[in-house]
Amino acid sequence: MTPPDDTGAGARPGRAPGARRLTGHRLFWPAAVLATLLLGNVALTHDFFAVRVQNGHLYGSLIDILQFGAPLILVSLGMTLVIATRGIDLSVGSTVAIAGALACEHIATAEDPGSLSTLTTAIALAVGVAAAIGLLNGLLVARLGVQPIVATLVLMVAGRGVAQLITDGQIISVSSAAYKMIGGGYWLTLPFAVLLAAALVAVTSLVTRRTALGMLIESVGGNPVASRLVGIRAAGLLVTVYVLSAVCAAVAGLMISSNVSSADGNNAGLWIELDAILAVVIGGTALTGGRFSLGGTVLGALVIQTLSTTIYTLGVPPETTLVFKALVVIVVCLVQSPVFRARLSRRRRTAAPEPAAGAGDLTARRQEVHP
Amino acid sequence: MTAPPTPRTPTPAGRPVLEARGIRKAFPGVLALDGVDLRLFPGEVHALMGENGAGKSTLIKVLTGVHPPDAGTVSVDGGPRRFAQPLEAQHAGISTVYQEVNLCPNLSVAENILVGREPRRFGLVHWKALHRRAARLITELELDLDVRMPLSAHSLAVQQLVAIVRAVDVQAKVLVLDEPTSSLDRDEVAQLFALVRRLRDRGVAILFVTHFLDQVFDLCDRVTVLRNGRLEGEYRIDELTPVTLVHHMVGSELSTLDELAETSRPGTAAAPETAGTPFLSARGLTRAGSIEPYDLDIHRGEVIGLAGLLGSGRTEAARLLFGADHADGGELRIHGERAVLRSPRTAIAHKIAFCSENRKAEGLIGELTVRENIVLALQAARGWTRPLSRARQDEIAARWTEVLDIRPADPEAQVRNLSGGNQQKVLLARWLLTDPELLILDEPTRGIDIGAKTEIQRLVGRLAAEGTAVLFISAELEEVLRLSHRVGVLRDHRLVATLPNDTTLTPDRILGAIATGATS
Amino acid sequence: MAHRALRVIAAAALAAGALTACTTEPAPTGTAGGTGKGSSDGTLVLGFAQVGAESGWRTANTKSVREAAEKAGITLKFSDAQQKQENQIKAIRTFIQQKVDVIAFSPVVESGWDTVLKEAKNAGIPVILTDRAVDSQDTSLYQTFLGSDFVKEGQEAGKWLVKEYEGTSDPVNVVELQGTTGSAPANDRKAGFAEVVKGDPKFKVVASQTGDFTRAKGKEVMQAFLKSHEDIDVLYAHNDDMALGAIQAIEEAGKKPGTDIKVISVDGIKDAFVAMQEKKINVVVECNPLLGDQLMELAKKVAAGESVPRRVEVKEGVFTQDQAAAALPGRQY
Structure with a gap:
């Protein structure tokens, strides 16, 4: 009973075919929402778009959005692939905390905190443990048939406890310039975190679209029964996406802890899984699996981060912040919903006089037989 | 299709109960309907005919409020209506039974019939009344069903009947039946027709969509024919013959007509070489609860038909040969060597292909494109690390779209927007691309139009001639006889006979085997 | 699409609550586990329901309470609420069942405590609030509030x-x-x-x-x-x-x-x-989170029925840059 996604777009009077093609593009609505938010900011803060060079790197609100959005982009990236397989990964927030905690703990207790080898070990440790977490999630889902929401819930809850155990409930501060680079450093005047996120997005989209991985993931998510009958090894794919998701979360965790040079087992990545799911949905990937859009997810994550920044610059009182966020998100979801748009335009159309459509077709009838 | 026009009630006069004018409907990449008209009068059975992709299903969805039309009007009792959703159409007295059963398998028969309008007492569901009312409706239909059983306990055919009972219970002025008979056996069809006639006599207007010509001549009063999304014409059945009706449907494609006229079965074609090691050999292959142990040899170039009633174990037998289900007893040899099919993947590696009867649920990935659906099996076999290049995919998709005449000829169209016959062709293309040595076709022609059906039948013959083994499952005995070298007959989850298709094999003999289990 | 997301999220939140709830049954950490009024050997039993371990400050707070209890010879039953009120209420009820001598807790949130505190009052167990206050109208529900202002x-x-x-x-x-x-x-x-x-x-x-x-x-x-x-x-x-x-x-x-x-x-x-x-x-x-010693002192007093001030402030100071170097080595948290 699902109507084709572009219900009613076929005969909207008075709209050029070019415009229709534009609004029909899957990235149109997330991009439009992002543009609206950014323009709204410019209207309120005139130098919002201003980017200048300071201390040898770019400096401005846009740069902030990118930098703080980078971890969310990464988490959402992995989440997109998981959701495309009809799954969901609730454990990413805990993975963020564990990765940051492991890396900082390692660096803080190392003999030579500043050295490159310490850094490499710290990163390898964090990513390795995250991969193990992803493997566990993937095996629970693919081999034991546990529902993804349940399988990953286990680590969502327990994982934060693990992170607290690693940090002993404390906030671990580290002073390693090399580690600071990951989330807070700059390279070629740009925040390194942004470059890292961009690189990972590029690699992921190359791997999914240049190999058959993307198509097979969409197939498994779109119709698991048919995918089995067509000979796709779904188990391997599922494990792969959960591992990828956890690794993305780990890199995000490194970024978040590196940015403030400290690991906070309690608060790092708290609720980021929900923001990531929202980013994926805003980006136009359905929670029911199947077709996914990495570009849309990046836009979705940027929408969420821009919204946060907007709240800070706008001076929305903290008591009403959540209401404000909720309203924007509701509007975004409504605008994205084809059903809602169709209903809106139908209302507009019925208000206008009914077009005398089809009248000319009567003469085209051949062999009309009146009973 | 040679059924003589039966005497019928006088064609209804007066105002149409349902009228559509100038309906236009487009989906991304497909203009499904372009200025179509339809009139339904009270007390008539009206056939809606057309080839696959002609727009029959879309028109029904517009009439029943599933899709709003892009242009045109739908009137009920003379008043223009705009249905935003199916429920509104239902309230206006238009009930629909779709081709694919849309019920809840885990609810009981009674709940399925009355869901949404359960009798209530003190605000709670009055279960006793619910079961009583459902049972009464079932009896009216002369069916024998326990209404408390979950729907999933019944065969697809019975589920279809339940869907009809559900639609009938709504006080309908118009009953739309979309391919209701494609999964019913003869007795069930007769049962259904009896009910349809009773409803007609009560003044209900029935819109009947089917591919079976003889059913149209048996049951209907008038017919509206669509072609390529346009109205071809509206006719009285008694003014038509099967041949002229087909002519209206397919237009100038007279070669197809010739083939249809040829009613003799070509089962006497040169038999393949059956000496030596068969491609596949099953001995005592079984799965508890789904199919009794059976033996079957399939040679290269051989077409084996599987006949039997719905639920007789035809599909279940085939699924074991594809590893879709695990056999829990017996032995399977491929090229004479023992093989254990753990999964479809293993079977595919042995060059076996399987087109499921359930295209939507088990075959296609609806939101992927035609191109992606076609290359999927080949790509799955290669693994994700060895992708087919986009150029290669485009070339494959273009070639198969042309070879099988898939319409629209747009490899980038979403496959769920295609009509049933074209979807079937996409599935065929997918498997032919893997160059299978055994092709298992489960009801490949069900619910698709005559043109596509003939093409698929011809394709089966050609594949066999080229050395492919084919296992052909169909409820239509004529079709099985026309194509097969040997016919396996199933009855109550048991392969009761494997009959060579010589001149002595007739539909009656097969029916006898199905009915009694005896082969004489 | 959106409402499906909300459903999933709601389900996740519910399940998360359920899971954490079952991991936080208060585990007695004291040595003696007496069931009568007080422990059998006559030492004072204090039930302490902590907020969680959400910050270094909180960890220092917990450590101070544990150490002070040991030093004062008080049996401590410690429970960690993981920042959830329902866990804390459950812990307090368990303390009441175990008939501890004094209950102390740092409320996760300010409101919603009347019922469980009345239960404690009816059971005759005095309550001390630490670190955070409650907004109850009925001031008889707790003996004193020890904490920062x-x-x-x-x-x-x-x-x-x-x-x-x-x-x-x-x-x-x-x-x-x-x-x-x-x-x-x-x-x-x-x-x-x-x-x-x-x-x-x-x-x-x-x-x-x-x-x-x-x-x-x-x-x-x-x-x-x-x-x-x-x-x-x-x-x-x-x-x-x-x-x-x-x-x-x-x-x-x-x-x-x-x-x-x-x-x-x-x-x-x-x-x-x-x-x-x-x-x-x-x-x-x-x-200052190091309120353990003050808490033990108050616990002994309320258990003995002595009157205590309604509000006891933790000893705290204001530090400026010139004092920083001198104070740094002494910082415990």
């Missing part, structure tokens, strides 16, 4: 600011990083500060936003403040972690924390003293 902390911060800018009449632009919205320390530290600075029109709070008491959020919000407000003179952060995050943001904006932008913070964790020594923080108003 957050309003006073805010006032101290404000007083320092007024003194610092004595003698000038130039406008002073202040930005404020609030704690978690709705929490008592955030509300009170904001109110106390505002009360003091509103007396002088030259002080202007140009932006105030929550930083959730975390470094990451503190940095993120400060970075946005720096973009939208050109001329920030003072930062007032409700805790040290947010101040430490914000300092990084100030440095990245090319300004010197402590000089270009003066930094006022609350809590007094070790890292803050290090930053103060480096002249990046100007002043820290202490919020």
